Amino acid sequence: MRILFWLIALFGLAVGLAMFARLNTGYALLFFPPWRMELSLNAFVLLFALLVLGGYGLVKLVDWLLAMPRNVRRYKAAKRVNDARRYRREAITALIEGRYHKSVRAIKVARDAEDEREMQLIDTLIAARAAHFGRDFDARDQYIEQARVACGGRSLALDMLEAEMMYEQYRNREALVALQRVYAQSPKLTAALKLELKIRQQDNHPARVIELTDMLEKSDALDPSHAARIRNQARLNQLKLDPMDASELERWWHGLRKDEKLLPKLAAAAARQFIRAGVGERAESILVDALEANWDVAPLETYGELGRLGVKGDAVKRLARAEDWLRHHPNDHQLLLALGRMCRDAALWGKARNYLEASVAVAATPVAHAELGQLLEQLDERETAEEHYRASLGLALDLLEKRT
Incomplete structure (x- = not known):
């Protein structure tokens, strides 16, 4: 529609000019002493138009010639920018594809073609990452x-990148130094906290692991269930790494959250530490609370060994509590095994035998067969005891083969 409008306008203008030229009878007199020149008005208008257009063209030509050096510089700069973008795009693509040496070559060309300092820095960081992935550590450095x-x-980008690369090369100490520089610029950077968490887990620093886990969980950077698993493992490592006396252990236990105290593995490990520190009654209450909250084999196994571990207390009440659990878990072979151990420790040979045989019947395990074999050996039933010993050994070997 627009083209049609312009065509109509042009045709109209042409018709108007033709009519003007045909009907115009005027003339123009040019006087340049001592010369006089008389022209028709049409010729004068045409000549004037040609002079104006020629002058405009001459001015544009001079301007173009004067601006040529500037335009050449601008063209070269634009070409360098385009080249830098093209090679940078190739470098990033090659980096993602895993073609690290090609990425390094391309990004070097992009950096040489780039004039902007910030982009040169980014290109250098890309080159360092590509060289690191290509295991050219000298070039990376x-x-x-x-x-x-x-x-x-x-x-911040350089320090974070260096920390990640040092961690990936198992140079944790240098990675931590780089992370300190990161924290100086951004104290709560989530990526830095996550990276330090991995390093602290590898280096087995449970106190710092717990601190970092709490920070990341509060900022929604860690799923609560994942954070709980990390924190639980760190608590277990604390018990393994830092032997504590009874008072220190009590303070540590009171510092745990309520849900942590009911975690099965943590409760079992803490109970054993309390037993080691001579606070067996505390260990028993910890195990009971954990089992009543979360039924699990770890505290149950420790509960069944309280007598063997030298924990004083009412053994009859302890046994009665376990037998009450049996009403709710009648086919739990681990509970039957624990009851068998407790009865054997209390010299209740008949009940011990019944419980151990029931445990083997529900689920034959190397431990249950071995316990039953030891009991039968005490009762002078050596042949039957040897059968259970052989069964225990066979099951243990089968489990070992499956793991390997």
Whole structure:
């Protein structure tokens, strides 16, 4: 529609000019002493138009010639920018594809073609990452130094990248140094906290692991269930790494959250530490609370060994509590095994035998067969005891083969 409008306008203008030229009878007199020139008005208008257009063209030509050096510089700069973008795109694509050496070559060309300092720094960081993935660690270190010089020694991106690469190379101490520089610029950077959490887990620093886990969970950077698993393992490591006396252990236990105290493995490990510290009654209450909240084999096994571990207390009440649990868990072979151990420790040979045989009947395990064999050996039934010993050994070997 627009083209049709312009065509109509042009045709109208042409018709108007033709009519003007045909009907116009005027003339123009040009006087340049001592010369006089008389022209028709049509010729004068045409000549004037040609002079104006020629002058405009001459001015544009001069302007173009004067601007040529500037335009050449601008063209070269635009070409360098386009080249830098193209090679940077190739480098990033090659990095994602896993073609690390090609990525390094492409990003070097992009960096050389780039004029902007910030983009040169980014190109250097990409080159360092690609060289690291390509296991060219000397080149990577050179790029890191070049980037440090380019940014004046202060760059969050550089420090975070260096920390990640040092961690991936199992140089945890240097990674932690880089993370300290990151924290100086961004104290609560989630990526840095997660990276330090991995390092602290590897280096087995449970106190710091718990602190980092709490921080990440509060910021919704860790799923609560995942955070609970990490925290539970850290608590277990605390018990293994830091032997505590009774008072220290009590303070540590009171510092746990309510839900942590009911975790089966943690409760069993804490109970054993309380037993070691000579506070067997505390250990028993911990196990009972954990079992009544979350039925699990770890506290149940420790509960069944309280007598063997030298925990004083009412053994009859302890046995009665376990037999009450049996009403709710009648086919739990681990509970039957625990009851068999407790009866054997209390010299209730008949009940011990019944419980151990029931445990083997529900689920034959190497431990149950071995316990039953030891009991039968005490009762001078050596042949039957040897059968259970052989069964225990066979099951143990089968389990070992499956694991290997």
